[in-house]
Amino acid sequence: MESFPDTEERLxxxxxxxxxxxxxxxxxxxxxxxxxxxxxxxxxxxxxPAEKKQILLAxxxxxxxxxxxxxxxxxxxxxxxxxxxxxxxxxxxxxxxKTRKEVHALLSYHQDVAGGLMNPRFARLRxxxxxxxxxxxxxxxxxxxxxxxxxxxxxxxxxxxLGVVSFRELFKAPPEKQVREIMESDIITVxxxxxxxxxxxxxxxxxxxxxxxxxxxxxxxxxxxADDILxxxxxxxxxxxxxLGGMEAIxxxxxxxxxxxxxxxxxxxxxxxxxxxxxxxxAMVHYEQEIARAVVLALFVPLIISSGGNSGSQAATLTIxxxxxxxxxxxxxxxxxxxxxxMGLGLGLILATIGFVRIILWENFFHLYGPHYFLIAxxxxxxxxGIVLWGTIAGSMLPFVLRRLGFDPASASAPFVAxxxxxxxxxxxxxxxxxxxxGTLL
Amino acid sequence: MESFPDTEERLxxxxxxxxxxxxxxxxxxxxxxxxxxxxxxxxxxxxxPAEKKQILLAxxxxxxxxxxxxxxxxxxxxxxxxxxxxxxxxxxxxxxxKTRKEVHALLSYHQDVAGGLMNPRFARLRxxxxxxxxxxxxxxxxxxxxxxxxxxxxxxxxxxxLGVVSFRELFKAPPEKQVREIMESDIITVxxxxxxxxxxxxxxxxxxxxxxxxxxxxxxxxxxxADDILxxxxxxxxxxxxxLGGMEAIxxxxxxxxxxxxxxxxxxxxxxxxxxxxxxxxAMVHYEQEIARAVVLALFVPLIISSGGNSGSQAATLTIxxxxxxxxxxxxxxxxxxxxxxMGLGLGLILATIGFVRIILWENFFHLYGPHYFLIAxxxxxxxxGIVLWGTIAGSMLPFVLRRLGFDPASASAPFVAxxxxxxxxxxxxxxxxxxxxGTLL
Numbered sequence: 001m002e003s004f005p006d007t008e009e010r011l012x013x014x015x016x017x018x019x020x021x022x023x024x025x026x027x028x029x030x031x032x033x034x035x036x037x038x039x040x041x042x043x044x045x046x047x048x049p050a051e052k053k054q055i056l057l058a059x060x061x062x063x064x065x066x067x068x069x070x071x072x073x074x075x076x077x078x079x080x081x082x083x084x085x086x087x088x089x090x091x092x093x094x095x096x097x098k099t100r101k102e103v104h105a106l107l108s109y110h111q112d113v114a115g116g117l118m119n120p121r122f123a124r125l126r127x128x129x130x131x132x133x134x135x136x137x138x139x140x141x142x143x144x145x146x147x148x149x150x151x152x153x154x155x156x157x158x159x160x161x162l163g164v165v166s167f168r169e170l171f172k173a174p175p176e177k178q179v180r181e182i183m184e185s186d187i188i189t190v191x192x193x194x195x196x197x198x199x200x201x202x203x204x205x206x207x208x209x210x211x212x213x214x215x216x217x218x219x220x221x222x223x224x225x226a227d228d229i230l231x232x233x234x235x236x237x238x239x240x241x242x243x244l245g246g247m248e249a250i251x252x253x254x255x256x257x258x259x260x261x262x263x264x265x266x267x268x269x270x271x272x273x274x275x276x277x278x279x280x281x282x283a284m285v286h287y288e289q290e291i292a293r294a295v296v297l298a299l300f301v302p303l304i305i306s307s308g309g310n311s312g313s314q315a316a317t318l319t320i321x322x323x324x325x326x327x328x329x330x331x332x333x334x335x336x337x338x339x340x341x342x343m344g345l346g347l348g349l350i351l352a353t354i355g356f357v358r359i360i361l362w363e364n365f366f367h368l369y370g371p372h373y374f375l376i377a378x379x380x381x382x383x384x385x386g387i388v389l390w391g392t393i394a395g396s397m398l399p400f401v402l403r404r405l406g407f408d409p410a411s412a413s414a415p416f417v418a419x420x421x422x423x424x425x426x427x428x429x430x431x432x433x434x435x436x437x438x439g440t441l442l
Numbered sequence: 443m444e445s446f447p448d449t450e451e452r453l454x455x456x457x458x459x460x461x462x463x464x465x466x467x468x469x470x471x472x473x474x475x476x477x478x479x480x481x482x483x484x485x486x487x488x489x490x491p492a493e494k495k496q497i498l499l500a501x502x503x504x505x506x507x508x509x510x511x512x513x514x515x516x517x518x519x520x521x522x523x524x525x526x527x528x529x530x531x532x533x534x535x536x537x538x539x540k541t542r543k544e545v546h547a548l549l550s551y552h553q554d555v556a557g558g559l560m561n562p563r564f565a566r567l568r569x570x571x572x573x574x575x576x577x578x579x580x581x582x583x584x585x586x587x588x589x590x591x592x593x594x595x596x597x598x599x600x601x602x603x604l605g606v607v608s609f610r611e612l613f614k615a616p617p618e619k620q621v622r623e624i625m626e627s628d629i630i631t632v633x634x635x636x637x638x639x640x641x642x643x644x645x646x647x648x649x650x651x652x653x654x655x656x657x658x659x660x661x662x663x664x665x666x667x668a669d670d671i672l673x674x675x676x677x678x679x680x681x682x683x684x685x686l687g688g689m690e691a692i693x694x695x696x697x698x699x700x701x702x703x704x705x706x707x708x709x710x711x712x713x714x715x716x717x718x719x720x721x722x723x724x725a726m727v728h729y730e731q732e733i734a735r736a737v738v739l740a741l742f743v744p745l746i747i748s749s750g751g752n753s754g755s756q757a758a759t760l761t762i763x764x765x766x767x768x769x770x771x772x773x774x775x776x777x778x779x780x781x782x783x784x785m786g787l788g789l790g791l792i793l794a795t796i797g798f799v800r801i802i803l804w805e806n807f808f809h810l811y812g813p814h815y816f817l818i819a820x821x822x823x824x825x826x827x828g829i830v831l832w833g834t835i836a837g838s839m840l841p842f843v844l845r846r847l848g849f850d851p852a853s854a855s856a857p858f859v860a861x862x863x864x865x866x867x868x869x870x871x872x873x874x875x876x877x878x879x880x881g882t883l884l
Contacts, residue, residue, distance in 0.1 A: 045648070150592045204676060234675060245758070259785070267789055273752050300723055301726075332463075343705060414857065422748060
């Protein structure tokens with residue numbers, strides 16, 4: 001504990017924040033205890049669920065109870081979900097009776113659907129109140145811990161959602177009007193099991209601060225706000241980016257995941273790609289005789305397969321992101337293939353030209369490639385058109401295939417596509433060579 | 443116009459949404475005109491700035507004026523920014539006098555800083571009002587078009603920000619108290635020029651719906667809400683993902699960018715990577731004699747360079763995302779290198795083991811690699827340890843170097859790192875081979 005030698009001393013918020021990322025759970029709890037009460041409150045509320053859990057389990061139980069009760073039900077549920085199974089019961093029992101029920105309901109949902117992200121507390125009104133009565137009634141409700149009273153939901157006695165009224169409208173309305181008359185009844189709702197990605201599209205399309213979450217009978221279960229979705233969107237983007245980088249989603253901040261967990265998440269994909277890539281060795285064996293006869297062919301193998309991989313990676317990345325943003329749907333695959341055919345051909349011709357010119361120039365200056373340099377340049381150029389076209393088509397279609405089969409399209413990572421294209425790249429190259437160089441080099 | 447043959451007929455919202463992505467600007471405007479008035483309003487507000495601009499420029503001018511006036515100033519500014527230069531003046535003149543001033547102020551900011559994202563309209567109070575007076579005063583303000591009156595900002599007569607009070611607090615407070623007594627004066631503010639990425643960190647750390655944007659003298663300039671940031675975060679993630687996929691950020695939905703714009707954005711990087719990759723051919727020429735003597739060495743070149751590329755891509759992706767999320771800062775580079783050293787060694791040993799076993803097994807079954815297969819397997823395994831270690835270090839450090847030099851770390855794409863590692867991979871491989879195989883194969 002060399003960082004905090006004197007427990008009598010208070011720690012400032014800045015001091016703790018500075019060292020925080022590199023502290024162990026025990027050191028964090030100890031540092032946390034050294035904050036003054038107000039700082040501690042500010043600090044605690046800004047921690048991630050996993051960090052809150054660390055603190056709550058490391059401090060004395062009666063204190064853990066106090067801190068836990070400060071959290072709204074959706075945050076409390078996140079904390080419990082961040083804890084290992086054996087500690088969930090303990091954290092759960094920190095809650096008061098009412099919150100425990102709400103959290104229990106939230107925990108029954110999957111973490112990334114509306115039900116798992118929503119806040120079960122919201123402001124409600126009956127349709128037959130007058131505006132003046134409604135404002136007085138809301139004042140009472142505000143005593144209770146309502147995270148969000150910006151939209152007020154109008155419910156019948158069975159909790160069915162009839163309409164919504166914003167504070168702004170309530171304020172603007174003549175005091176004697178009925179809530180029914182000023183409410184908006186044409187509402188965009190979200191169902192309990194709707195995925196966060198769909199909900200994020202709703203938020204980016206509509207300027208609402210919250211959407212109501214309803215069950216199959218249109219009973220209001222909770223509300224979901226833009227900040228809940230902001231976190232979910234960041235998490236989703238991080239997962240997609242990590243998958244695109246060729247590994248499993250890490251789900252922890254870089255500095256906090258243990259070495260061996262990280263190693264495992266990276267090794268699994270890397271090993272799978274490696275095993276896939278050993279097929280290139282098998283393909284090359286097939287052309288061993290050609291290489292022995294014309295070693296010059298081997299020189300361009302890395303250049304050719306990487307061009308296929310790069311163009312495939314571009315196409316896959318574009319398609320995956322456009323899918324995630326809802327810009328293209330599964331049934332649009334033919335529009336994509338139509339466009340990528342032209343794109344692959346265009347890109348292939350550009351690279352082929354550069355490659356051709358490069359070989360001719362180098363031959364003129366350095367005389368590296370022997371008497372048949374023109375044929376070699378043609379072989380490389382023709383192969384490049386083929387491999388870039390194929391990489392582009394394969395890269396753009398793989399996400400569709402994966403999604404169709406029920407996998408995450410983001411698994412069509414740059415390394416995955418590259419591996420897929422590498423083997424075919426070798427085959428295309430040596431086939432083109434066999435045709436163009438027959439009778440000369442081969 | 444075969445999609446809408448009869449102009450007398452009304453179009454439903456669903457019909458238009460269905461065909462929307464593939465329509466030209468003129469067809470869109472025509473389809474839009476066929477919606478009934480209420481649907482048109484709903485539809486218009488959910489369009490992206492670029493789509494709004496298309497419609498506004500294609501419909502008759504007096505209608506354009508009407509639609510433009512429906513937009514809050516920040517959205518109007520986005521629409522103007524989405525238009526080509528020659529049309530901006532025209533759109534600008536659609537606005538009323540007051541909004542024109544506000545939009546003018548917004549347009550002076552860069553698009554992805556607080557000033558360019560904020561809404562300049564907000565609810566304000568003087569500190570010496572009583573709670574009851576404040577509520578009555580806000581009712582008046584609500585008549586005006588205020589997008590957000592969930593937080594109310596307390597300002598002095600010079601517009602300096604003194605504090606904030608939420609509706610909830612205002613409602614809970616005793617009616618005779620002064621606003622000054624119930625306001626929160628310890629506020630997290632955002633400065634005009636603060637980057638969207640930093641602001642998104644604030645939103646994910648704090649459960650606020652909006653942050654006040656202040657200038658250097660702490661005068662309140664506007665407010666920024668979670669949905670503004672949600673859009674910015676999605677855009678930023680898309681740009682990062684596209685850069686990581688090895689191309690320029692596209693900045694348009696996949697289906698809407700023109701073929702040649704898209705080709706250009708992809709060809710530039712692809713050509714740059716290709717030219718970088720031609721260095722592999724130069725490196726290979728260097729080892730032409732070794733390949734001629736031991737063709738078997740050429741078989742494993744794709745396997746080895748792709749392993750370096752894949753491990754580099756993993757490390758770069760992880761580092762770039764952790765930087766974007768603020769989990770690691772520039773000065774943490776030594777923590778990252780320390781960790782990635784161990785990671786690279788671990789991953790390298792895993793792949794080396796698989797590679798070694800694969801070669802030994804295949805030799806036993808298929809007798810492909812000749813009498814020195816054990817030495818070849820050792821060469822490949824040792825090279826793999828080196829190349830994976832090197833790929834991991836290079837991939838994790840490149841984003842730091844790019845950021846230090848003032849570039850976007852996300853440019854350290856999987857293809858970029860792979861290209862960087864490929865050349866060194868070839869050199870490592872043939873150097874190891876020269877040492878291990880001297881006197882036998884070489």
